[in-house]
Amino acid sequence: MRIKQKPEDFSVKESYRFDEVDSGRHRVYLMDKQKLSTFDAVTRLRDAFGLKPGAISYCGLKDKQGRTEQIIAVDGADVDMQEPDLRLKYLGRTDKPLSAANITSNRFSVTVRALQPESLGPLNVAAAEVNRLGVINYFDSQRFGSLKHGQGFIAKDLIRGDFEAALHNYMAKPSELDRTEDAKIKAFWKENWGRWDARVPYEGTRKYHRVLKSLRDQPGDYLRAFMQIDADYRAMLIFTYQSFLWNEGVRRYLQLMLPREHLFPMRYQAGTLLFHRDASPEVLRTLRDASFPLLAPNSTFSDPKVEEAVRWVLGREKLQLSDLQVPGAERRLYFKHEERPLLSFPHKLVVGRTQADELNRDDIKVNIAFTLPPGAYATLVIKRLFHFDYAEDSAETIRASQRPKLAEAEAAAAHEPSSRRGPPRRDADGARASSRSAPGTETRRRSSGDRDTRAPAGNRDARGAGAPGRRRTGPREVELLEPASGRARTLAAKAPAPAKAAEPAAPLGFRERQRQRKDARSAARAETEAKRAAKAKPAKSRKK
Template sequence: MKLKQRPEDFIVEELTTVRPEGKGPFALYRLEKVGMGTPEAVQAVCRKWKLRLRDVSYGGLKDRHAWTTQFLTIFRGPRRHMKQSSLHLQYLGQLNEAFGPGQVSGNRFQVTLRDLSSTAIEACLSGFQEAARFGVPNYFDDQRFGSVGPNRQFIARRLIEGDYERALKLALAEPYESDSAARKEEKRLLREIWGNWASLSQKLRKGESSKVVAHLQDYPGDYRGAFALLRPDLKSLYLAAFQSYLWNKMLARWLEEQCRPDQLLTLKLQLGSVPAYRRITNEQYQQFTRVTLPLPSARLHLAADDPLRPIIDAVMREEDLELSQMKIKHLREPFFSKGDRAALFTPTEAKVQIAEDERHEDRQKVTLKFTLPRGCYATLLIKRVMAR
């Protein structure tokens, strides 16, 4: 099975009930982009219109390897369109408040799976029908963990420990396969002469890393202050990655308690395999749809008799942490989110199309169309659909 062979194979349309009000300080736009992530697209818009990044607000991150549409607002933004090679920004009108995650009602997907045999087609259809009927465990998928490098170290874990230097070095110098050639060279320099701030300040291109290095050159040893200079959206992603990793472990334990062994199957995620289910009963499904699990943080206070407490305590023990430690000391931001996440999601408006695959001789393709609630991962649904 091949996924995302071209951007048109993965189409995402963000859904909202927000409509322009004709007045207000926030300009509303529809952003259509191809082959670039949301942060990169927003930065491109800011460069073109000479905007401050903090004046741009959006509801969520959309995949780089896809054709996506989403909404954003710009405080006192230009009332005009913008078109570049990989993005189109369409001005829609004015709002009285910034657009954010709370204004996203869901996402509509069209996903094409290629290079399939007849047997794989049958398995795909069966898996998709099961998912539409009984839902899918609502794990955070691999995109959530983009800040976790090959050595699987979490930046947030280092922050919890108060090791700001290690956190900063992971954020600036950890290598990733997706790094551009220029970024790889910059990270190599940072790793090789880390601490020689004078030399680094002469060799690095102007950007976020050079700004941090300049601070350390002026204030040697102030790694906490240097970390604070990183982009707010990136700092939030670092914390979200670790919190989501813990939440996934909580959901995995809960599922193993709720399902019989013969009902379980395995999904492979970047940070390890997790259990999913098949052939659950209607009673189990109805029960599962009512369950939410809290995001772990120091602000989470559980009653002694809370049925989820043993699961959460066990996960935290595995990480040699307590809930009270899930906070970042001596930094005004970022902070771990507080809230609950549904244990499963169920795709709606599910449709299937089968056709000959024009890119692979004597093979077929399947196009799946469906809508998911906000914050749920279509890639996780595909993993469940294709799981054996």
């Protein structure tokens, strides 16, 4: 099975409420985004309109890999954004920032692909189990992107008081899975750590400007520099580790509550999760009403089994409750106690009719729709429904999926005429984009408001070229990434060698087929005209 092959495959719409106040200073917008995290979308808006950190509030974080709708509030400014991957619709005004209290539920529509007909029987059984038993309300893999990208739990560095390690993991630890320019910036600071006056030869360094200014002013004060990171992102680093402790504690709690034969494991980004496939009526009533705490130094427990599970997970981490604080920044970086329901129950769960999968030949697809309360993960519901067929993508799988995109980019760059070739573009994933986008991933020139993508004035030469790595010193050159190493290499446009295009992983869409037919017709016309010109030239010479 596969999910999120296309942005439309994963759709979420936020149900919300806010008190409309005509004279309120906060403008409320419905934000429609795709292939963008909430952090990325908010950062783009803030940079485009010159807003201060914290000027944009929202109810919660939405998945990057999909198309999502959520509300945001902008403090004291009118904004507008109408781009293919980010659109705003004005809703009204309110007198206070948005928070989690403004969201009531989320409605999900998920297309599950690459299925076999024999999957339908187990799916119906799993749907009945989910309706009766619910789904364990874990935090899913997308909460732990720092682990996927090799940064680890930065909150653990903060707890130890090692603020240099925390800052290094934040801005100087590039991911081998990251194809965006941010990975190059991280690699630069990894090589130049401590040389804070070093000139970064890449665009997109705006997010680190405040941190670098602090380090230049006070080079040894890493806590002060760390506090220049966006406050919402700092809080997320703490919450990520809290989420891991919650998952591990709940896993142990289930082992104390249920016999082994009623549980089954599933791998995820941070380890292994346990789900229940059955429970006695008494245990099920207990689980329905149970909650498990997000841990903080002041956490207390009324259930002995909850307390036992907490002690078990803290023992594995070699911590005590009193250790869950950041020395020297207790009032600005802190763990907050919160009770989280143990189970979530998808409402209005609908399993659609099966259809032929146009992206995976000989397979079928099915749409699953349901509503979840705030904070619950739709991907966990999908994993629970298809537990018999689901496998978490490994780092090797992700790298393998990126190679065709890079191969297509190289092929397009080699064949495209040098007069049309411009700086390498990126798709919504950050991968290098070909000159012709695949269906549903159209690219465009960025508007003047997208300031974060333009090179600073100091990075331009006298002719207006970009950063030093992109200056023109002869024939036009295109910078490409080597798929395996991620190192940059240069492909000259002069007499390019034909590159073998990567074999597509799925059948081409309608629009791509139309483009190929158009290109073929154009090539045929050009060849015919060339032959006519070749025949006409000797005849003209004989006439003379």
